[in-house]
Amino acid sequence: MHPLLRAHGVLIRMPGERAHVRTAYVSLWLPLASETFIYYEAEALYDRGFPVSGFSLYGPCGKELGPRLRHGRLLVEHLGAASFLCICAAVLRGIITRPRVSAGILRDIVFRRRRDVEQQLENTWAALCGFYLAERCKALNIGHLHAAWACGPAAAAWTASRLTGIPFSMNCLAGDIRPPDGALAEKLQAAVFARVDASHNLPYLARFDPAGAAAGKHHLIYNVCTLPSERTAEAPMRPPLRLLAVGRLVETKGFQYAVEALKILTDGGLEAELTVAGSGAWEKKLKQQAQASGVEARTHFPGFVAHEDLPELLLAADVFLMPCCLAGSDGKGDGLPTVIMEALSHGLPVISTPVSGVGDVIRHGETGLLVPERDAAALADAVRVLVSDRPGALRMAARGRALVGEMFNTDANLKRLAALFDASRAEGTTPP
Secondary structure, eight states: OOSEEEETTEEEEOTTSOOOOOEEEEESSSSOGGGHHHHHHHHHHHHTTOOEEEEESSOOOOTTOOHHHHTOSSOEEEOSGGGHHHHHHHHHHHHHHOHHHHHHHIIIIITSOOSSHHHHHHHHHHHHHHHHHHHHHHHHTOOEEEESSTTHHHHHHHHHHHHHOOOEEEEOOSTTTSSOOTTHHHHHHHSSEEEESSTTHHHHHHHHOHHHHHTTOEEEOOOOOSSOOSOOOOOOOOSSEEEEEESOOSGGGOHHHHHHHHHHHHHTTOOEEEEEEOOSTTHHHHHHHHHHHTOGGGEEEEEOOOGGGHHHHHHHOSEEEEOOOOBTTTTBOOSSOHHHHHHHHTTOOEEEOSSTTGGGTOOBTTTBEEOOTTOHHHHHHHHHHHHHTHHHHHHHHHHHHHHHHHHTOHHHHHHHHHHHHHHGGGGOOOOO
């Protein structure tokens, strides 16, 4: 029998089992198709007997969820519009019973000036949810809160922590900290620890929380391996060459440069095809680009692909492209795209760019190839390099696969994370 049982929505530990701190993951959407690594991490903890559940600040998001996410084992409580009256009542109770603390929360989170309306609304809603979250944590005997992102989820966890004294931690990954919201420094200082999943974020966080960095509060813990595979892509690299790009269809993925590189390759006489799998705001723009470039017949847009179906795409491809780029003056971009590790775990040669955390995994000439961002010609040249030396390309992919197996070892990374959660109980404070 599993060491954790569900009773009236609460996780109960069987007698004789080692006591861990009961932990709740807090995210905006849980689960979300584009954030599989968050849900899989929490579920993997649960499967290993760690008492963990989840809170989703928004309502259920059934769009584009594969079977594993739709029928997951992790207990998740969804808030959203359906909980609006309960949340308002919790805020009112908080203001009445804890007026000074509530006033501080409203001042520090709700009425703080943000960089845009979207961020303002997200943090406001999150802070209000935090009042309700505080009550639910007491009812469920939650001993630690972990925010999946440093933006809204951290605002909710910070609020609940201030009301209850329950310690909280937070992930600091990508667009949630770059650019920072107006309260990043305070959140880092209030959290018992911050977790990053790529090394480039450690010195970045130190700028906002030098004392925390000096005290060892910022931890690099890579994500769990979300799509391990015993199968290996053959990558025959025979005409037509099969290029693959997977991810949200947004500017920072750089798929527009993959389409442009395809045009360069075909104009140069290389017979190739490109599959761009995913959905997003740039889908129409990318299709129009392919049509205008004359490569419409060679560019395929299958739309969203469920996580469970991704291996078939990876195993059928010759080269994986992830031409990430930074967007805007604030340098917004991805952290370390999970799909890069998924491609390498299937032995598929990878070409990417040296932005954000990509360099942790793609080491140029060793585990893959790196090209300058926003440089379609360099991307096309890198494809030619791999095609001209297939044995060398497969050796790089094999080294990348070994590196992924080491860095993203699920048991090792979960053990480190669970130890930090358990250690947090000593950091809990009595609410003011």
